[in-house]
Amino acid sequence: MYIDRRQLSVRDMDRSARIATAGLILLFSALLFVFWNIQVIHHGHYGDLAQQNIYRRIPTRAPRGLIRDRHGRVLAGNRLDFGLFLVRENSRDLDASIQFAAEVLGISAERIKRRVEAYRSYPGAFPIPIRRNLGLHQVVTVRSRSDTLPEFEVSVEPRRDYPLGNTAAHVMGYVSEITEAELKERTQQGYAQGDAVGKRGVEKQYEPALRGTKGTRLVIRDNLGVIRQLVEEKEPVPGDNVRLTLDLPLQLFVESEFKDYTGAVAVADLATGGILAMVSNPDFDPDTFTGILDPQTWESLVKDPRRPLQDRFIRGRYSPGSVFKLVMALAGLEEGLITARTVVNCTGAVRIYDRDFHCWRSWGHGRVSLYDALKDSCNVYFYLLGRRMDIDVIAGYAGALGLGEKTGIDLPGEATGIMPTRFWKRRQLDRPWYPGETISVSIGGGWVTVTPAQVLQMVSTVALRGRCPRLHLLDRIERGEEALYRFAPSFRKLPISAEHFEMVVEGMFRVVNEEGTGRAARVPGLDICGKTGTQQVISKENPRYNELVKQKRFRPHAWFVSFAPRANPRYAMVVLVEHGGDAGEIAAPLAARIYRRIFANE
Amino acid sequence: MNDFFRFFDKTTAVVLLLICLVGILLIASASSTSPTSHHLRQAVFLLVALGAGFAAMKFKTETAFRLALPAYLLLMAMLVIQIFAGRVVAGTRSWLRLGFISIQVSEFVKIPLALMVARYLARTRDIGGREFLRLGAMVGLPVVLIGLQPDMGVAFILSSLLLGALILKRVRLYVVVALLLSITAGSVLVWHTVLKPYQKSRVISFLNPGKFSQSSGYQIIQSRIAVGSGGLAGKGYMRGSQSQLEFLPTRHTDFIVSVLGEEFGFVGVSLLLFLYFLLFARQMRFRSTGDAQFYFVYLFTGLILFQFLVNVLMAIGYFPVLGVPLPFVSYGGSSLLSFMIGEGLIFRMRMNPFVNEY
Numbered sequence: 001m002y003i004d005r006r007q008l009s010v011r012d013m014d015r016s017a018r019i020a021t022a023g024l025i026l027l028f029s030a031l032l033f034v035f036w037n038i039q040v041i042h043h044g045h046y047g048d049l050a051q052q053n054i055y056r057r058i059p060t061r062a063p064r065g066l067i068r069d070r071h072g073r074v075l076a077g078n079r080l081d082f083g084l085f086l087v088r089e090n091s092r093d094l095d096a097s098i099q100f101a102a103e104v105l106g107i108s109a110e111r112i113k114r115r116v117e118a119y120r121s122y123p124g125a126f127p128i129p130i131r132r133n134l135g136l137h138q139v140v141t142v143r144s145r146s147d148t149l150p151e152f153e154v155s156v157e158p159r160r161d162y163p164l165g166n167t168a169a170h171v172m173g174y175v176s177e178i179t180e181a182e183l184k185e186r187t188q189q190g191y192a193q194g195d196a197v198g199k200r201g202v203e204k205q206y207e208p209a210l211r212g213t214k215g216t217r218l219v220i221r222d223n224l225g226v227i228r229q230l231v232e233e234k235e236p237v238p239g240d241n242v243r244l245t246l247d248l249p250l251q252l253f254v255e256s257e258f259k260d261y262t263g264a265v266a267v268a269d270l271a272t273g274g275i276l277a278m279v280s281n282p283d284f285d286p287d288t289f290t291g292i293l294d295p296q297t298w299e300s301l302v303k304d305p306r307r308p309l310q311d312r313f314i315r316g317r318y319s320p321g322s323v324f325k326l327v328m329a330l331a332g333l334e335e336g337l338i339t340a341r342t343v344v345n346c347t348g349a350v351r352i353y354d355r356d357f358h359c360w361r362s363w364g365h366g367r368v369s370l371y372d373a374l375k376d377s378c379n380v381y382f383y384l385l386g387r388r389m390d391i392d393v394i395a396g397y398a399g400a401l402g403l404g405e406k407t408g409i410d411l412p413g414e415a416t417g418i419m420p421t422r423f424w425k426r427r428q429l430d431r432p433w434y435p436g437e438t439i440s441v442s443i444g445g446g447w448v449t450v451t452p453a454q455v456l457q458m459v460s461t462v463a464l465r466g467r468c469p470r471l472h473l474l475d476r477i478e479r480g481e482e483a484l485y486r487f488a489p490s491f492r493k494l495p496i497s498a499e500h501f502e503m504v505v506e507g508m509f510r511v512v513n514e515e516g517t518g519r520a521a522r523v524p525g526l527d528i529c530g531k532t533g534t535q536q537v538i539s540k541e542n543p544r545y546n547e548l549v550k551q552k553r554f555r556p557h558a559w560f561v562s563f564a565p566r567a568n569p570r571y572a573m574v575v576l577v578e579h580g581g582d583a584g585e586i587a588a589p590l591a592a593r594i595y596r597r598i599f600a601n602e
Numbered sequence: 603m604n605d606f607f608r609f610f611d612k613t614t615a616v617v618l619l620l621i622c623l624v625g626i627l628l629i630a631s632a633s634s635t636s637p638t639s640h641h642l643r644q645a646v647f648l649l650v651a652l653g654a655g656f657a658a659m660k661f662k663t664e665t666a667f668r669l670a671l672p673a674y675l676l677l678m679a680m681l682v683i684q685i686f687a688g689r690v691v692a693g694t695r696s697w698l699r700l701g702f703i704s705i706q707v708s709e710f711v712k713i714p715l716a717l718m719v720a721r722y723l724a725r726t727r728d729i730g731g732r733e734f735l736r737l738g739a740m741v742g743l744p745v746v747l748i749g750l751q752p753d754m755g756v757a758f759i760l761s762s763l764l765l766g767a768l769i770l771k772r773v774r775l776y777v778v779v780a781l782l783l784s785i786t787a788g789s790v791l792v793w794h795t796v797l798k799p800y801q802k803s804r805v806i807s808f809l810n811p812g813k814f815s816q817s818s819g820y821q822i823i824q825s826r827i828a829v830g831s832g833g834l835a836g837k838g839y840m841r842g843s844q845s846q847l848e849f850l851p852t853r854h855t856d857f858i859v860s861v862l863g864e865e866f867g868f869v870g871v872s873l874l875l876f877l878y879f880l881l882f883a884r885q886m887r888f889r890s891t892g893d894a895q896f897y898f899v900y901l902f903t904g905l906i907l908f909q910f911l912v913n914v915l916m917a918i919g920y921f922p923v924l925g926v927p928l929p930f931v932s933y934g935g936s937s938l939l940s941f942m943i944g945e946g947l948i949f950r951m952r953m954n955p956f957v958n959e960y
Contacts, residue, residue, distance in 0.1 A: 016900075020886035024907075028879045031914065032872060038830045038918055039868040046830020053827065054843045222847040223824075 054220045055231070056125055059192065062212030063158035065239030067172060067202055069248040070274075070475055074163060076172055076203070081159030081291075082134040084142060084152060086116065089124030090225040091151035100149065104141050105131050107294070115292075118180065119193055125225075127153055129177075129194040132291040150225050160196065160203075160290045166283050168251055170311040171244070171275075171411075171473060173201020174286040176293060190214065199289065201311070202242060202473060204412045209477050209484075212239035240484060243475040245274025253597050254279050257590060262578040263557075264312040264452040267594065268460055270569050272489040273469030275409075277594075280312040314414040317449040318576060320403065321535030322377045322517075322583075323559045324444025326462055326504055329370060331397035332385045333500040340503055343367050346380040353436045357383045358540065374507030375516035377532060379443050386442025391433055394441060395421045400494050402457040402468060403450045409471040417454060420447040444533065455561055456574040462508070463529070463563035463572050465501040467491040505529055509566055512588075518560060521588035523595055527566040530591065532583035533559030555579040560587030564595055571598060609953040614884045618930065618945060621877050622648050622938070625858070625931035631840045632854035632861045633933075640854050640933050647935040651942035658946025663954055666947055667894060670717035674744075677714065680707050681747040706936035708748045708756040712763070712905060713944050715744060719763050720897035728772035734781070737767055754801065755925040762908040766901045805922050821851045822919040829863035829871075829918055836867030854933040856925055859917040874931075882907050885948060895951040902944045 038046065067076035084101065091097045098116065102109040112130055119128045134142075134154070142152050160175045178186070178197045190213075191197065197211070198204035215236030220229040250267065254277045258265050266278040288297060301309055310316065332338040348364035349356050359365065359379040365372065373381035386394070399405055404419025418424070420441065422433040440446035453471060461468040470490045477485040508529035511518040518530040535557045538548060548554040558580030563572040573591055580586040626648065630641035658666075684707060697704045718740055726733050741764045749757040768781075793802070828844035837843070842864035844850050853861050862870050885903045890896055906929045913928040915921035927937050 014890050016890035017887045020900075021883055024879060024883050024886070027911075028875055031875055034918065034920070035829070035863070035868055035871045035875075038826065039832055039863060039871065040834055042830055043833040046827050047833065049827045050831035050843055053824075053849050054847055220843075220847070223849045228847065 054222075056219050056221050058127070058217045058219060060215040060217060060236050061157045061196075062214055062236035063238040064160055064175065064196075064212060065206075065210040066241040067210070068241060068243050069246045069251070070244065070276075071248065072243070073248045075168060075244070075246070075248070076286075077161050077163060078158040079161040080156050081132050082136075082139050083132040083155045083157055084130045084134055084138070085127035085155055086112075086130050087125060087127050087151050087153060087225055088116070097149065097151050101130050101152070104138055105134075107131070111294075122193060126193075127155070129292065132157075132159060146226075153225075160286075162286050164248075165287070166285050167248075167255065168246060168278070169201075169283040169286050170280040170313065171201055171246060171278055172286050173203040173205075173412075174199055174284075174289040175203050176289040196290070200309075200413065201411060202244065203286075205410050206242045206474070206477070210239040210242060213237040241478045241480075243478055244473050245269065245272065245276065245475045245487075246278070246473065247276045249601070250594075250598065251277040251279070253277075254594055257593055261580065261586075262306070262312075263576040263580065264316060265575050265590070265594070266313050266452060266456050266573070267598070268456055268469070268471060268572045270460055270463055270469065270563065270572055272487075273460070273471050273491070274475065274487075274489070275471060275473050276571070276598075278313055278473075280310070280316070282306050282308040284308045311411070311413070312452065312576070312578075314407075314409060314411050314451055314453045316451060316576070317415055317417050318452075318557055318559075318578075319446075319448055319535045320444040320450045320455060321533035321557070321559055322379075322444055323455060323458075323531055323533035323561050324398075324403075324441075324448065325374060325377065325382050326458070326508070326531055326561075327398050327401055327403065328382050328385055328394065328442050329374060329504050329507065330401070330462075330496060330500055331389065331394055333370075333503060334397070334496050335389065335393065337388050338370060338385060340370055343369050344373070344378075344381045344384055346378050348380075350380050350383050352383060352387055352439055355436055357439055360534070360540075370503065371507045371510055374504070374531065375510040375514060377511075377517045382442045383439050386439050387435075389438065389442070391438045391441060392421050392423075394438070395419050397496075398448075400496070401461055402454050404448070405454070407451075407453045407457045407471050409453055410474050414453065415451050417450045418447055419450075444535070452574045452576045455559070455576075456572060459531075459561040459563055459574065460572040461494065462501060462504055463569040464491070465498045465505070466494040466496050468494055505566060507531075508562075512562070517584045518562070518588045520584055521560065521562060521592040521595075523564075523592050523599075526564050526595055526599055528562055528564040528592070528595055529566050529569075530560055530562030530588065532588060533557075533561070534581075534583040535559065537579070552579050555581045556583075558583035558585075558587040560584075560591050562591050562595075564599075571595070606953075611884065611949060611952060614881060615949070617877050617880045617884070621874070621881065621930045624862075624874055624877070625928075625933075627839075628858050628861050628865075628931065629854045629933045631842070631865060632845055632850075632858060634840055635846065635848060636854075643935075644933050644938075647938050650935070651938045654939055655942035655946035655949075658943045659950045661947070661950065663895060663947070663951055667717055667721055670714040670721070673714040674711070674718060677707060677711050678743060678747065681711075681744065681751075685747065685750050703935075706753075706756075706934070708744075708751065708753055709934075709936040709940045710943075711744045711748070711756075712760060712902075713940060713947070715741065715760065716763060716898055716901045716905065716944070717894075717947075719767055720901055721894040723767055723771055723897045724892065724894035726771070728774065729768065729777060730774045731777060731780075734773075734777050737764060749796075752798075753925070755927075758924055759905065759909045759912070759926060762905055763901055765908075766904040767897075769904075770897060770900055804924075821857070821923055822916075824849045824851065825857050825860040825917050826919045828857075828860040832864040832867040832870075834868050836863075836865045836870055839865050841865060852925075855927050856913065856923070856932065857917055858928050858932050859914050863917070878910060885952075888952065895954060899948050899951055902948060906941065906944075 063078040066074055068074055088094060098109050098112045101112050116128055119126060139154050142154050175196045176199045178191055178195045183191055183193060198207040213236060215234045217230060218232040219227045220231060221227050254265050258279050258281060262281050264280045267276040269276050284301060345367050346359055346365035348362045349358045365376050365378045368378045368381050398419045404417050406414045406416055425431055425433050437446050441448055457471055468491060472487055474487045476483045508531050510516050512521045512528045512530045517532040521528055521530050537556055538554050558577040560575040560583055563569045575587040575591050577586050626641050626644050629644050633640040697706055741761060745757045745761050824844060828850050844864050845853050845861045850857050850860050862874060882903060885899060888896060888899050909926055909929050912921055912926045916923055927934050929941050
């Protein structure tokens with residue numbers, strides 16, 4: 001049945017078989033060459049690509065260092081936070097992914113799209129933080145769909161936590177996502193898009209210490225991004241802890257005393273220049289910024305007319321008012337223009353350069369010496385002193401005492417304020433200095449603006465009879481319990497005679513203890529010395545003054561600067577109440593309550 | 603029976619069996635992460651296919667040629683029914699459900715079609731306009747019907763029979779010119795009317811894979827990475843990161859070569875290529891008698907060769923992703939069964955005496 005074996009031997013192949021065989025040999029040689037080219041010649045390239053496919057280096061956030069008060073109580077710590085991340089390269093349809101995230105999170109897809117846009121220069125494998133601080137139900141919703149939505153990752157990361165809420169908000173500042181501009185400056189330092197970075201306050205000032213070092217996890221992942229194996233893990237190194245000079249119980253006390261006012265209060269430890277308490281009202285909740293801030297909240301905080309984000313202690317600029325008389329007294333004494341025996345007759349007003357300058361007490365103080373002038377805050381005494389002085393000389397003394405200059409306190413964004421000179425006016429306003437302006441400056445009016453921090457530094461210098469302390473918040477930086485760095489207190493000695501300081505201190509003592517303007521600050525046994533300042537925000541010469549001043553926004557700012565005790569002073573304090581009214585009625589009693597508390601707890 | 607074993611080409615049979623076994627080996631690795639044991643099912647398919655192949659070999663060649671037209675018409679009818687009533691699976695209507703098994707009808711068209719083309723070629727002298735139109739109609743009908751399902755891969759492979767016919771027969775020059783012109787015009791027309799966006803993007807991604815690393819070019823790139831990273835000796839069986847971590851798409855069917863390239867390297871690829879070379883070379887060592895059997899052997903072997911080439915080139919990015927399985931190796935019962943039946947017919951023809959009357 002099967003007769004003719006039609007299979008040919010190689011020898012007797014006919015034409016078509018020969019052509020076919022030759023063609024096959026050519027074809028298979030070409031195929032072998034192609035595979036050789038890919039598999040052997042370009043093996044390295046494709047090998048690398050295969051490695052890149054499966055290996056991922058995932059950065060892990062380091063917990064920020066703790067911020068603690070002088071006793072070690074935690075003001076800022078860390079807690080665990082669920083965050084939602086989007087990995088673009090795992091997404092089949094990016095728009096659908098964004099839509100899903102928008103639905104789960106209850107925020108607009110537009111916003112998420114903008115976030116994702118911001119990461120366009122990052123590799124597709126980079127996990128883009130969409131939202132932090134997820135609720136448990138959101139975590140469950142995303143996790144339960146991880147099969148169909150491999151592009152979403154839920155991570156557990158440490159997040160800044162402020163256990164005491166608004167307490168010392170302006171000292172803490174806040175932590176928030178790094179902006180693109182900040183990132184450009186700092187890529188060298190290992191920051192990446194989505195990192196949290198200190199934006200204000202101590203968080204910003206000590207960012208390099210607090211941030212810690214990120215860890216990395218080297219993992220093998222499949223095509224859906226599911227981690228199959230952990231190859232190598234480098235643990236993140238937590239940031240170093242920052243120990244502040246702040247005294248938490250005192251801080252809480254001051255905050256509760258001050259909660260109804262707008263303004264700033266700060267207490268300095270005169271032994272070191274360390275700030276024991278610092279309040280600026282109104283304040284904010286630093287936790288608001290920690291996650292991914294939504295634009296509406298940010299806008300409402302920035303546009304709030306009460307300006308809760310402004311740290312009034314270092315950024316609020318106010319006329320010093322009568323507080324400036326301390327500077328004038330020192331300058332006059334040091335320049336030899338007045339002595340303790342110099343007496344002036346105050347009739348309620350004085351005519352200088354064809355203009356009437358009024359004392360706050362329209363019927364006058366009668367005959368006043370320097371001590372009386374400080375005690376009763378007599379304007380006329382200082383008008384007449386100012387007439388005999390040059391503005392540049394006054395500015396020299398004010399500057400030496402730290403007014404119109406940054407104090408150098410370890411907080412970012414400190415304002416300079418203004419201590420005018422002839423040169424300043426020429427440069428800023430292109431006008432000559434008028435002698436009448438010197439008269440206004442001599443009672444702390446005119447162009448002069450200062451921050452409460454400068455005023456605190458000034459009164460501390462007076463208290464220390466010419467030793468100007470460097471104000472600071474940092475006590476030390478610690479790694480674990482070991483101190484890496486301790487702040488070394490420093491004092492600048494002013495070339496003003498101690499005797500003249502003693503005379504100003506005598507005046508300040510009388511302000512409080514001898515029925516002066518600050519008598520409400522008197523605490524028997526504490527020898528508090530102080531000076532009030534009631535700085536009008538509208539002129540008393542305004543015909544409608546008595547009517548307008550009933551509205552809060554036209555009421556004067558109330559200053560009270562003080563220290564205690566008189567001999568070997570240990571604490572200095574500044575109180576500023578915006579639109580507080582009469583300083584002796586508002587600011588002075590507040591200071592007394594705080595001193596009582598400080599000394600009672602010793 | 604003695605005659606049968608004497609004339610039966612045992613070497614080619616062993617080569618064929620080895621190719622099929624390599625397939626099962628690779629499918630086992632490719633589906634190690636999947637819950638279905640594809641390799642066990644493929645083993646069952648292989649047994650069925652071998653049985654069918656032997657049955658086909660026992661079939662009188664004359665009968666096979668005689669049954670070609672009825673089988674062709676039956677299959678066309680089934681294709682028409684499928685287009686209107688078929689269930690859509692994975693975007694196509696190419697599957698016919700028979701109880702618990704599904705059959706891909708289009709895969710079987712190639713056997714009667716090759717038989718018919720072979721017989722027609724044996725009866726004509728050379729190909730002029732009339733002959734070409736006839737051949738075109740014969741091949742074109744199933745190509746269009748299958749293209750409508752749509753299963754572009756099978757349709758494309760079937761049209762290679764027309765190409766084979768043109769190579770095997772003398773062709774008038776004007777036919778070639780007309781053909782080239784109509785192909786140019788036709789492809790422009792098809793590009794703008796028939797092709798769906800995903801198919802267009804496949805072609806574009808073939809031309810420029812880097813641009814589409816997230817979508818259609820993804821498959822090509824991942825496949826090439828798999829092959830290239832395999833190197834000379836491969837990463838070891840079941841140890842290819844591209845396959846085992848599922849970066850390779852459809853790796854137990856269309857991209858099975860990539861699994862081979864990654865896990866067994868250039869050495870493994872060369873061995874499989876050598877087996878295929880033996881198969882093709884031995885089957886084409888056939889006296890050019892100009893009868894229908896000669897044309898069938900060349901046409902069908904050519905079709906296997908064409909499909910083999912398309913698949914392998916696709917895996918290394920030298921051809922657009924068409925969804926064409928590798929003959930005898932890729933997972934799939936219908937494909938294996940139809941190829942084995944065809945092989946059965948070829949084995950028989952190579953034992954047949956010289957006859958010219960089919």
